[in-house]
Amino acid sequence: MDFKFGEKEEQLRKEIREFAKEELPPDWSAAMLEEENSDEDWEFAMTMSRKLAKKGWLTMSWPVEYGGKGASLWEQFVYSEEAAYWGIPGVTMGVGGVDWVGPSLMMFGSEELKKKYLPLIASGEPDGVWCTAYSEPNAGSDFANIRTRAVREGDEYIINGQKIWTSAAHRARWCWLAVRTDFNVSKKHQGISVIIVDMKSKGVTVRPLINYAGYHLFNEVFFDDVRVSVTNLVGKENNGWYQLMHSLGFERGSVAGRFYGYNRRILEELIQYTKEKHLFRQKEIRHKLADMAIMIETQRILACETIWKMSKEINPVYEPSRDKVFHDQTAERLAIIGTEILGMYSQMDPLQRKSKWTKLKGCVEALYWLSPGVAIAAGTDEVEMNIIGQFGLNLPKSY
Amino acid sequence: MDLDFTETQDILKKTAREFMARYYPKSLVRELKKDRTGFRDEIWKEMANLGWLGWIIPEGYGGVGGDFMDLIVLFEEMGRACFILPFFSTVMCTLPILSAGTEEQKKEFLPRIAQGEMVLSLALTEPSATYEPWGITTKALADKDGYVIDGTKLFIHDAQVAHCFLCATRTETEGPPEDGITLFLVDAKSPGIGIEVIPTVAHDRQCEVRFDRVRVPRSNVLGEVNKGWDIVEFILQRGAVLKCAEMLGGTEAVLEMTNNYAKERVQFDKPIGSFQAIQHKLAQMLIEVEGLRYLTYEAAWHISAGMPSKLLISMAKTKANEVYQRVCLDGVKIHGAVGFTEELDLSLYFIRTKSSEFALGDGGFHRERIACELEQLQPLFMR
Secondary structure, three states: OEOOOOHHHHHHHHHHHHHHHHHOOOOOOHHHHOOOOOHHHHHHHHHHHHHHHHHOOOOOOOOHHHOOOOOOHHHHHHHHHHHHHHOOOOOOOEOOHHHHHHHHHHHHOOHHHHHHHHHHHHHOOHHHOEEEEOOEOOEOOOHHHOOOEEEEEOOEEEEEEEEOOOOOOOOOOEEEEEEEOOOOOOOOOOOEEEEEEEOOOOOEEEEEEEOOOOOEEEEEEEEEEEEEEHHHEEOOOOOHHHHHHHHHHHHHHHOHHHHHHHHHHHHHHHHHHHHHOOHHHOHHHHHHHHHHHHHHHHHHHHHHHHHHHHHOOOOOOOHHHHHHHHHHHHHHHHHHHHHHHHHHHHHOOHHHOOOOOOOHHHHHHHHHHHHHHHHHOOOOHHHHHHHHHHHHOOOOOOO | OEOOOOHHHHHHHHHHHHHHHHHOOHHHHHHHHOOOOOOOHHHHHHHHHOOOOOOOOOHHHOOOOOOHHHHHHHHHHHHHOOOOOOHHHHHHHHHHHHHHOOHHHHHHHHHHHHOOOOOEEEEOOOOOOOOOHHHOOOEEEEOOOEEEEEEEEEEEEOHHHOOEEEEEEEOOOOOOOOOOEEEEEEEOOOOOEEEEEEOOOOOOOEEEEEEEEEEEEHHHEEOOOOEHHHHHHHHHHHHHHHHHHHHHHHHHHHHHHHHHHHHHOEEOOEEHHHOHHHHHHHHHHHHHHHHHHHHHHHHHHHHHOOOOOHHHHHHHHHHHHHHHHHHHHHHHHHOHHHHHOOOOOHHHHHOOHHHHHHOOOOHHHHHHHHHHHHHHOOOHHHO
16 A cells, blocks of 8 residues: 555645645635636636646646646546645636536547537636536436427427526536437436537526525526537437436546545634634534544545546446545535634625635635535435445445 | 555455454354453464464564554454454554564564464553553552562453563653653563453453552563653554554444345335435445545554654544444444344444443544644645
8 A cells, every 4th residue: 555645746736836826816715616606706717727728737637639638547636636725716617617528528529529629628718618407497316307308400409498506507608418309218318418508509598596695606597499500419319328427427536636625725724713713722622623634534535545446447336426425524514613613703704705804714604505505416415325325335226 | 546455465364354254253252252261272373373473573583574554454354353362462562562672572572472472461551541641650669679560450451361461650750641651561470460350341351450569670661761651652553543443344344244134134025225214324334434444544554654643543543433333333223123132243343332442542532632733733825
């Protein structure tokens, strides 16, 4: 065994830290990751995307031929971890551009699609920003229930239907859309396809959904007779379910380093706060911080195990679900303990982070209000637990 | 980063698994519960033959010259089998002899340990029931021939079969509690030693050991006089992570048997493992067990590589204490009423929750150590 990162990874870590110190405002912190919420943050995120693209980091995981660096999984982990710790925005190109749209296109897309979309994502420009539209009002955890339809007419698909909880749709230029192309199927997993839609198309309407704490992160997206060229079909018609399982795998695999880096930053912010406020005298707080440190280190090492398996070309089956559930449990606990440590100040609105009464730039409150959403996104904890049960423990299907 | 075992470790794991299946069935675990010595000479000799007793002892002293990390593999398998012979006790005393013993002490003890001729027992804790340095009140007074030890040690594992104790004493009462502690290697046959097995629920041979004017020659001091706490600290850290490995093995076994039961037990015409209430509990157990596994390996690897490891060790032990208990409690409950019985093998693991938790530091003890480290931590963003 060897629990050290290699020299290459450590060098990269150093470079990212230098980049963060040079490029981020001096009082920047991890609280500001909700980049799609405000125009001001979004604009800053996009300037960072361009800089990351120039460094070659934005799509470092991609092969060189598609504008990447062919970075190892370990380098990607270090990059994600550091970017999250320092709160470098603009790393994802909307929801999924870098992490799963690109890799899925490489796997299933036509030459034409690859040539058009991959360089756009790798450029870090606003024209490379994506949203991912899977969920519908009646297709949440039961995702195969989708009813948004694409009907072929000559060289075009005509798309009608509604998507919901579509994060960053209000920032995205393109939509990675799951649709039904066949209704006459014996199983609902059949007849699904993936189509790329230009968000500027006629008939696309984005309606904001505001969350309980005032964030504008996700949206409803309506498709009314939206016409899309058949060349925008990704992979094969009606092969969408199979393709999307790969995309979801990319999605779950990409977040582990980021989640860890984010939690680690908030823990360190809390430790510093506890020191400055002389709260380390309180045994209760000391022990809570100790528990958090254990959870977060466990989170890191589990994520590393998943990556280690992938690096040995062992296809992880339940591990990403395990890591996601454990992250959600860790983040929730961190948010609760963090707000307890901040005490009455944790009542502040994290979106008003410039208020003189806001502590730690609102990062603890932001975690508190956003962590339930993270626990639901990309598969609820209950769905992930089903995957762990079925594939990690070989138990019978429970739903 | 690489999480693979070495080839040696793979073989060790396989051998240990086979050894336990062959020599250490659950029927023997139950038999040993009722046995006064808790010892089986033929098994001990077989362990010596396999080189386990001298695994970390250099070849020059008759050992194998293996790595600390290898021990983790071994203890994980032992925990899995509910192994109870005094291997753990002996290793905890072997490690400090290796690191702090004089050449003479090494020559005297190490070859005999490796050959299976010697069982050692760590006489550290007392009725004060703490691993903090203030808990050590057993006195050792110097006279012209050596030292005279007086006091009571409690929760001493395997004292009933030990040939020798590694005993922590107070030789100086002034100053902070960690000063003035001296360790002695004490022949168990010395006049004045009284040993009584105390009735623990795990039947894991913990003893009260009374030292009544026990004479020890000066040459039996391990390390330096009054500087023994550093060695205790060394033992605590290594012992804690080895205990984690043992507990990890236990949680793996409990999860496995509970998972199997959930697949076999049918109610409402379905295996109970198909119900989410049960399945999600098992999934949570898996998450916790795997977390414990890699946290333990990580801590042990840092020790083995000579890197700072105090924080990781305390993290691993706190986690082990929680996970072992949680997995056992949920395991019992998933089994339903049969989980409440002695005849179920799970019971053998469950009855050890407390003896494992309080060996080498409970959650409060280790959380305190973690908090001290965190307080010293300079956040990355402040540097």
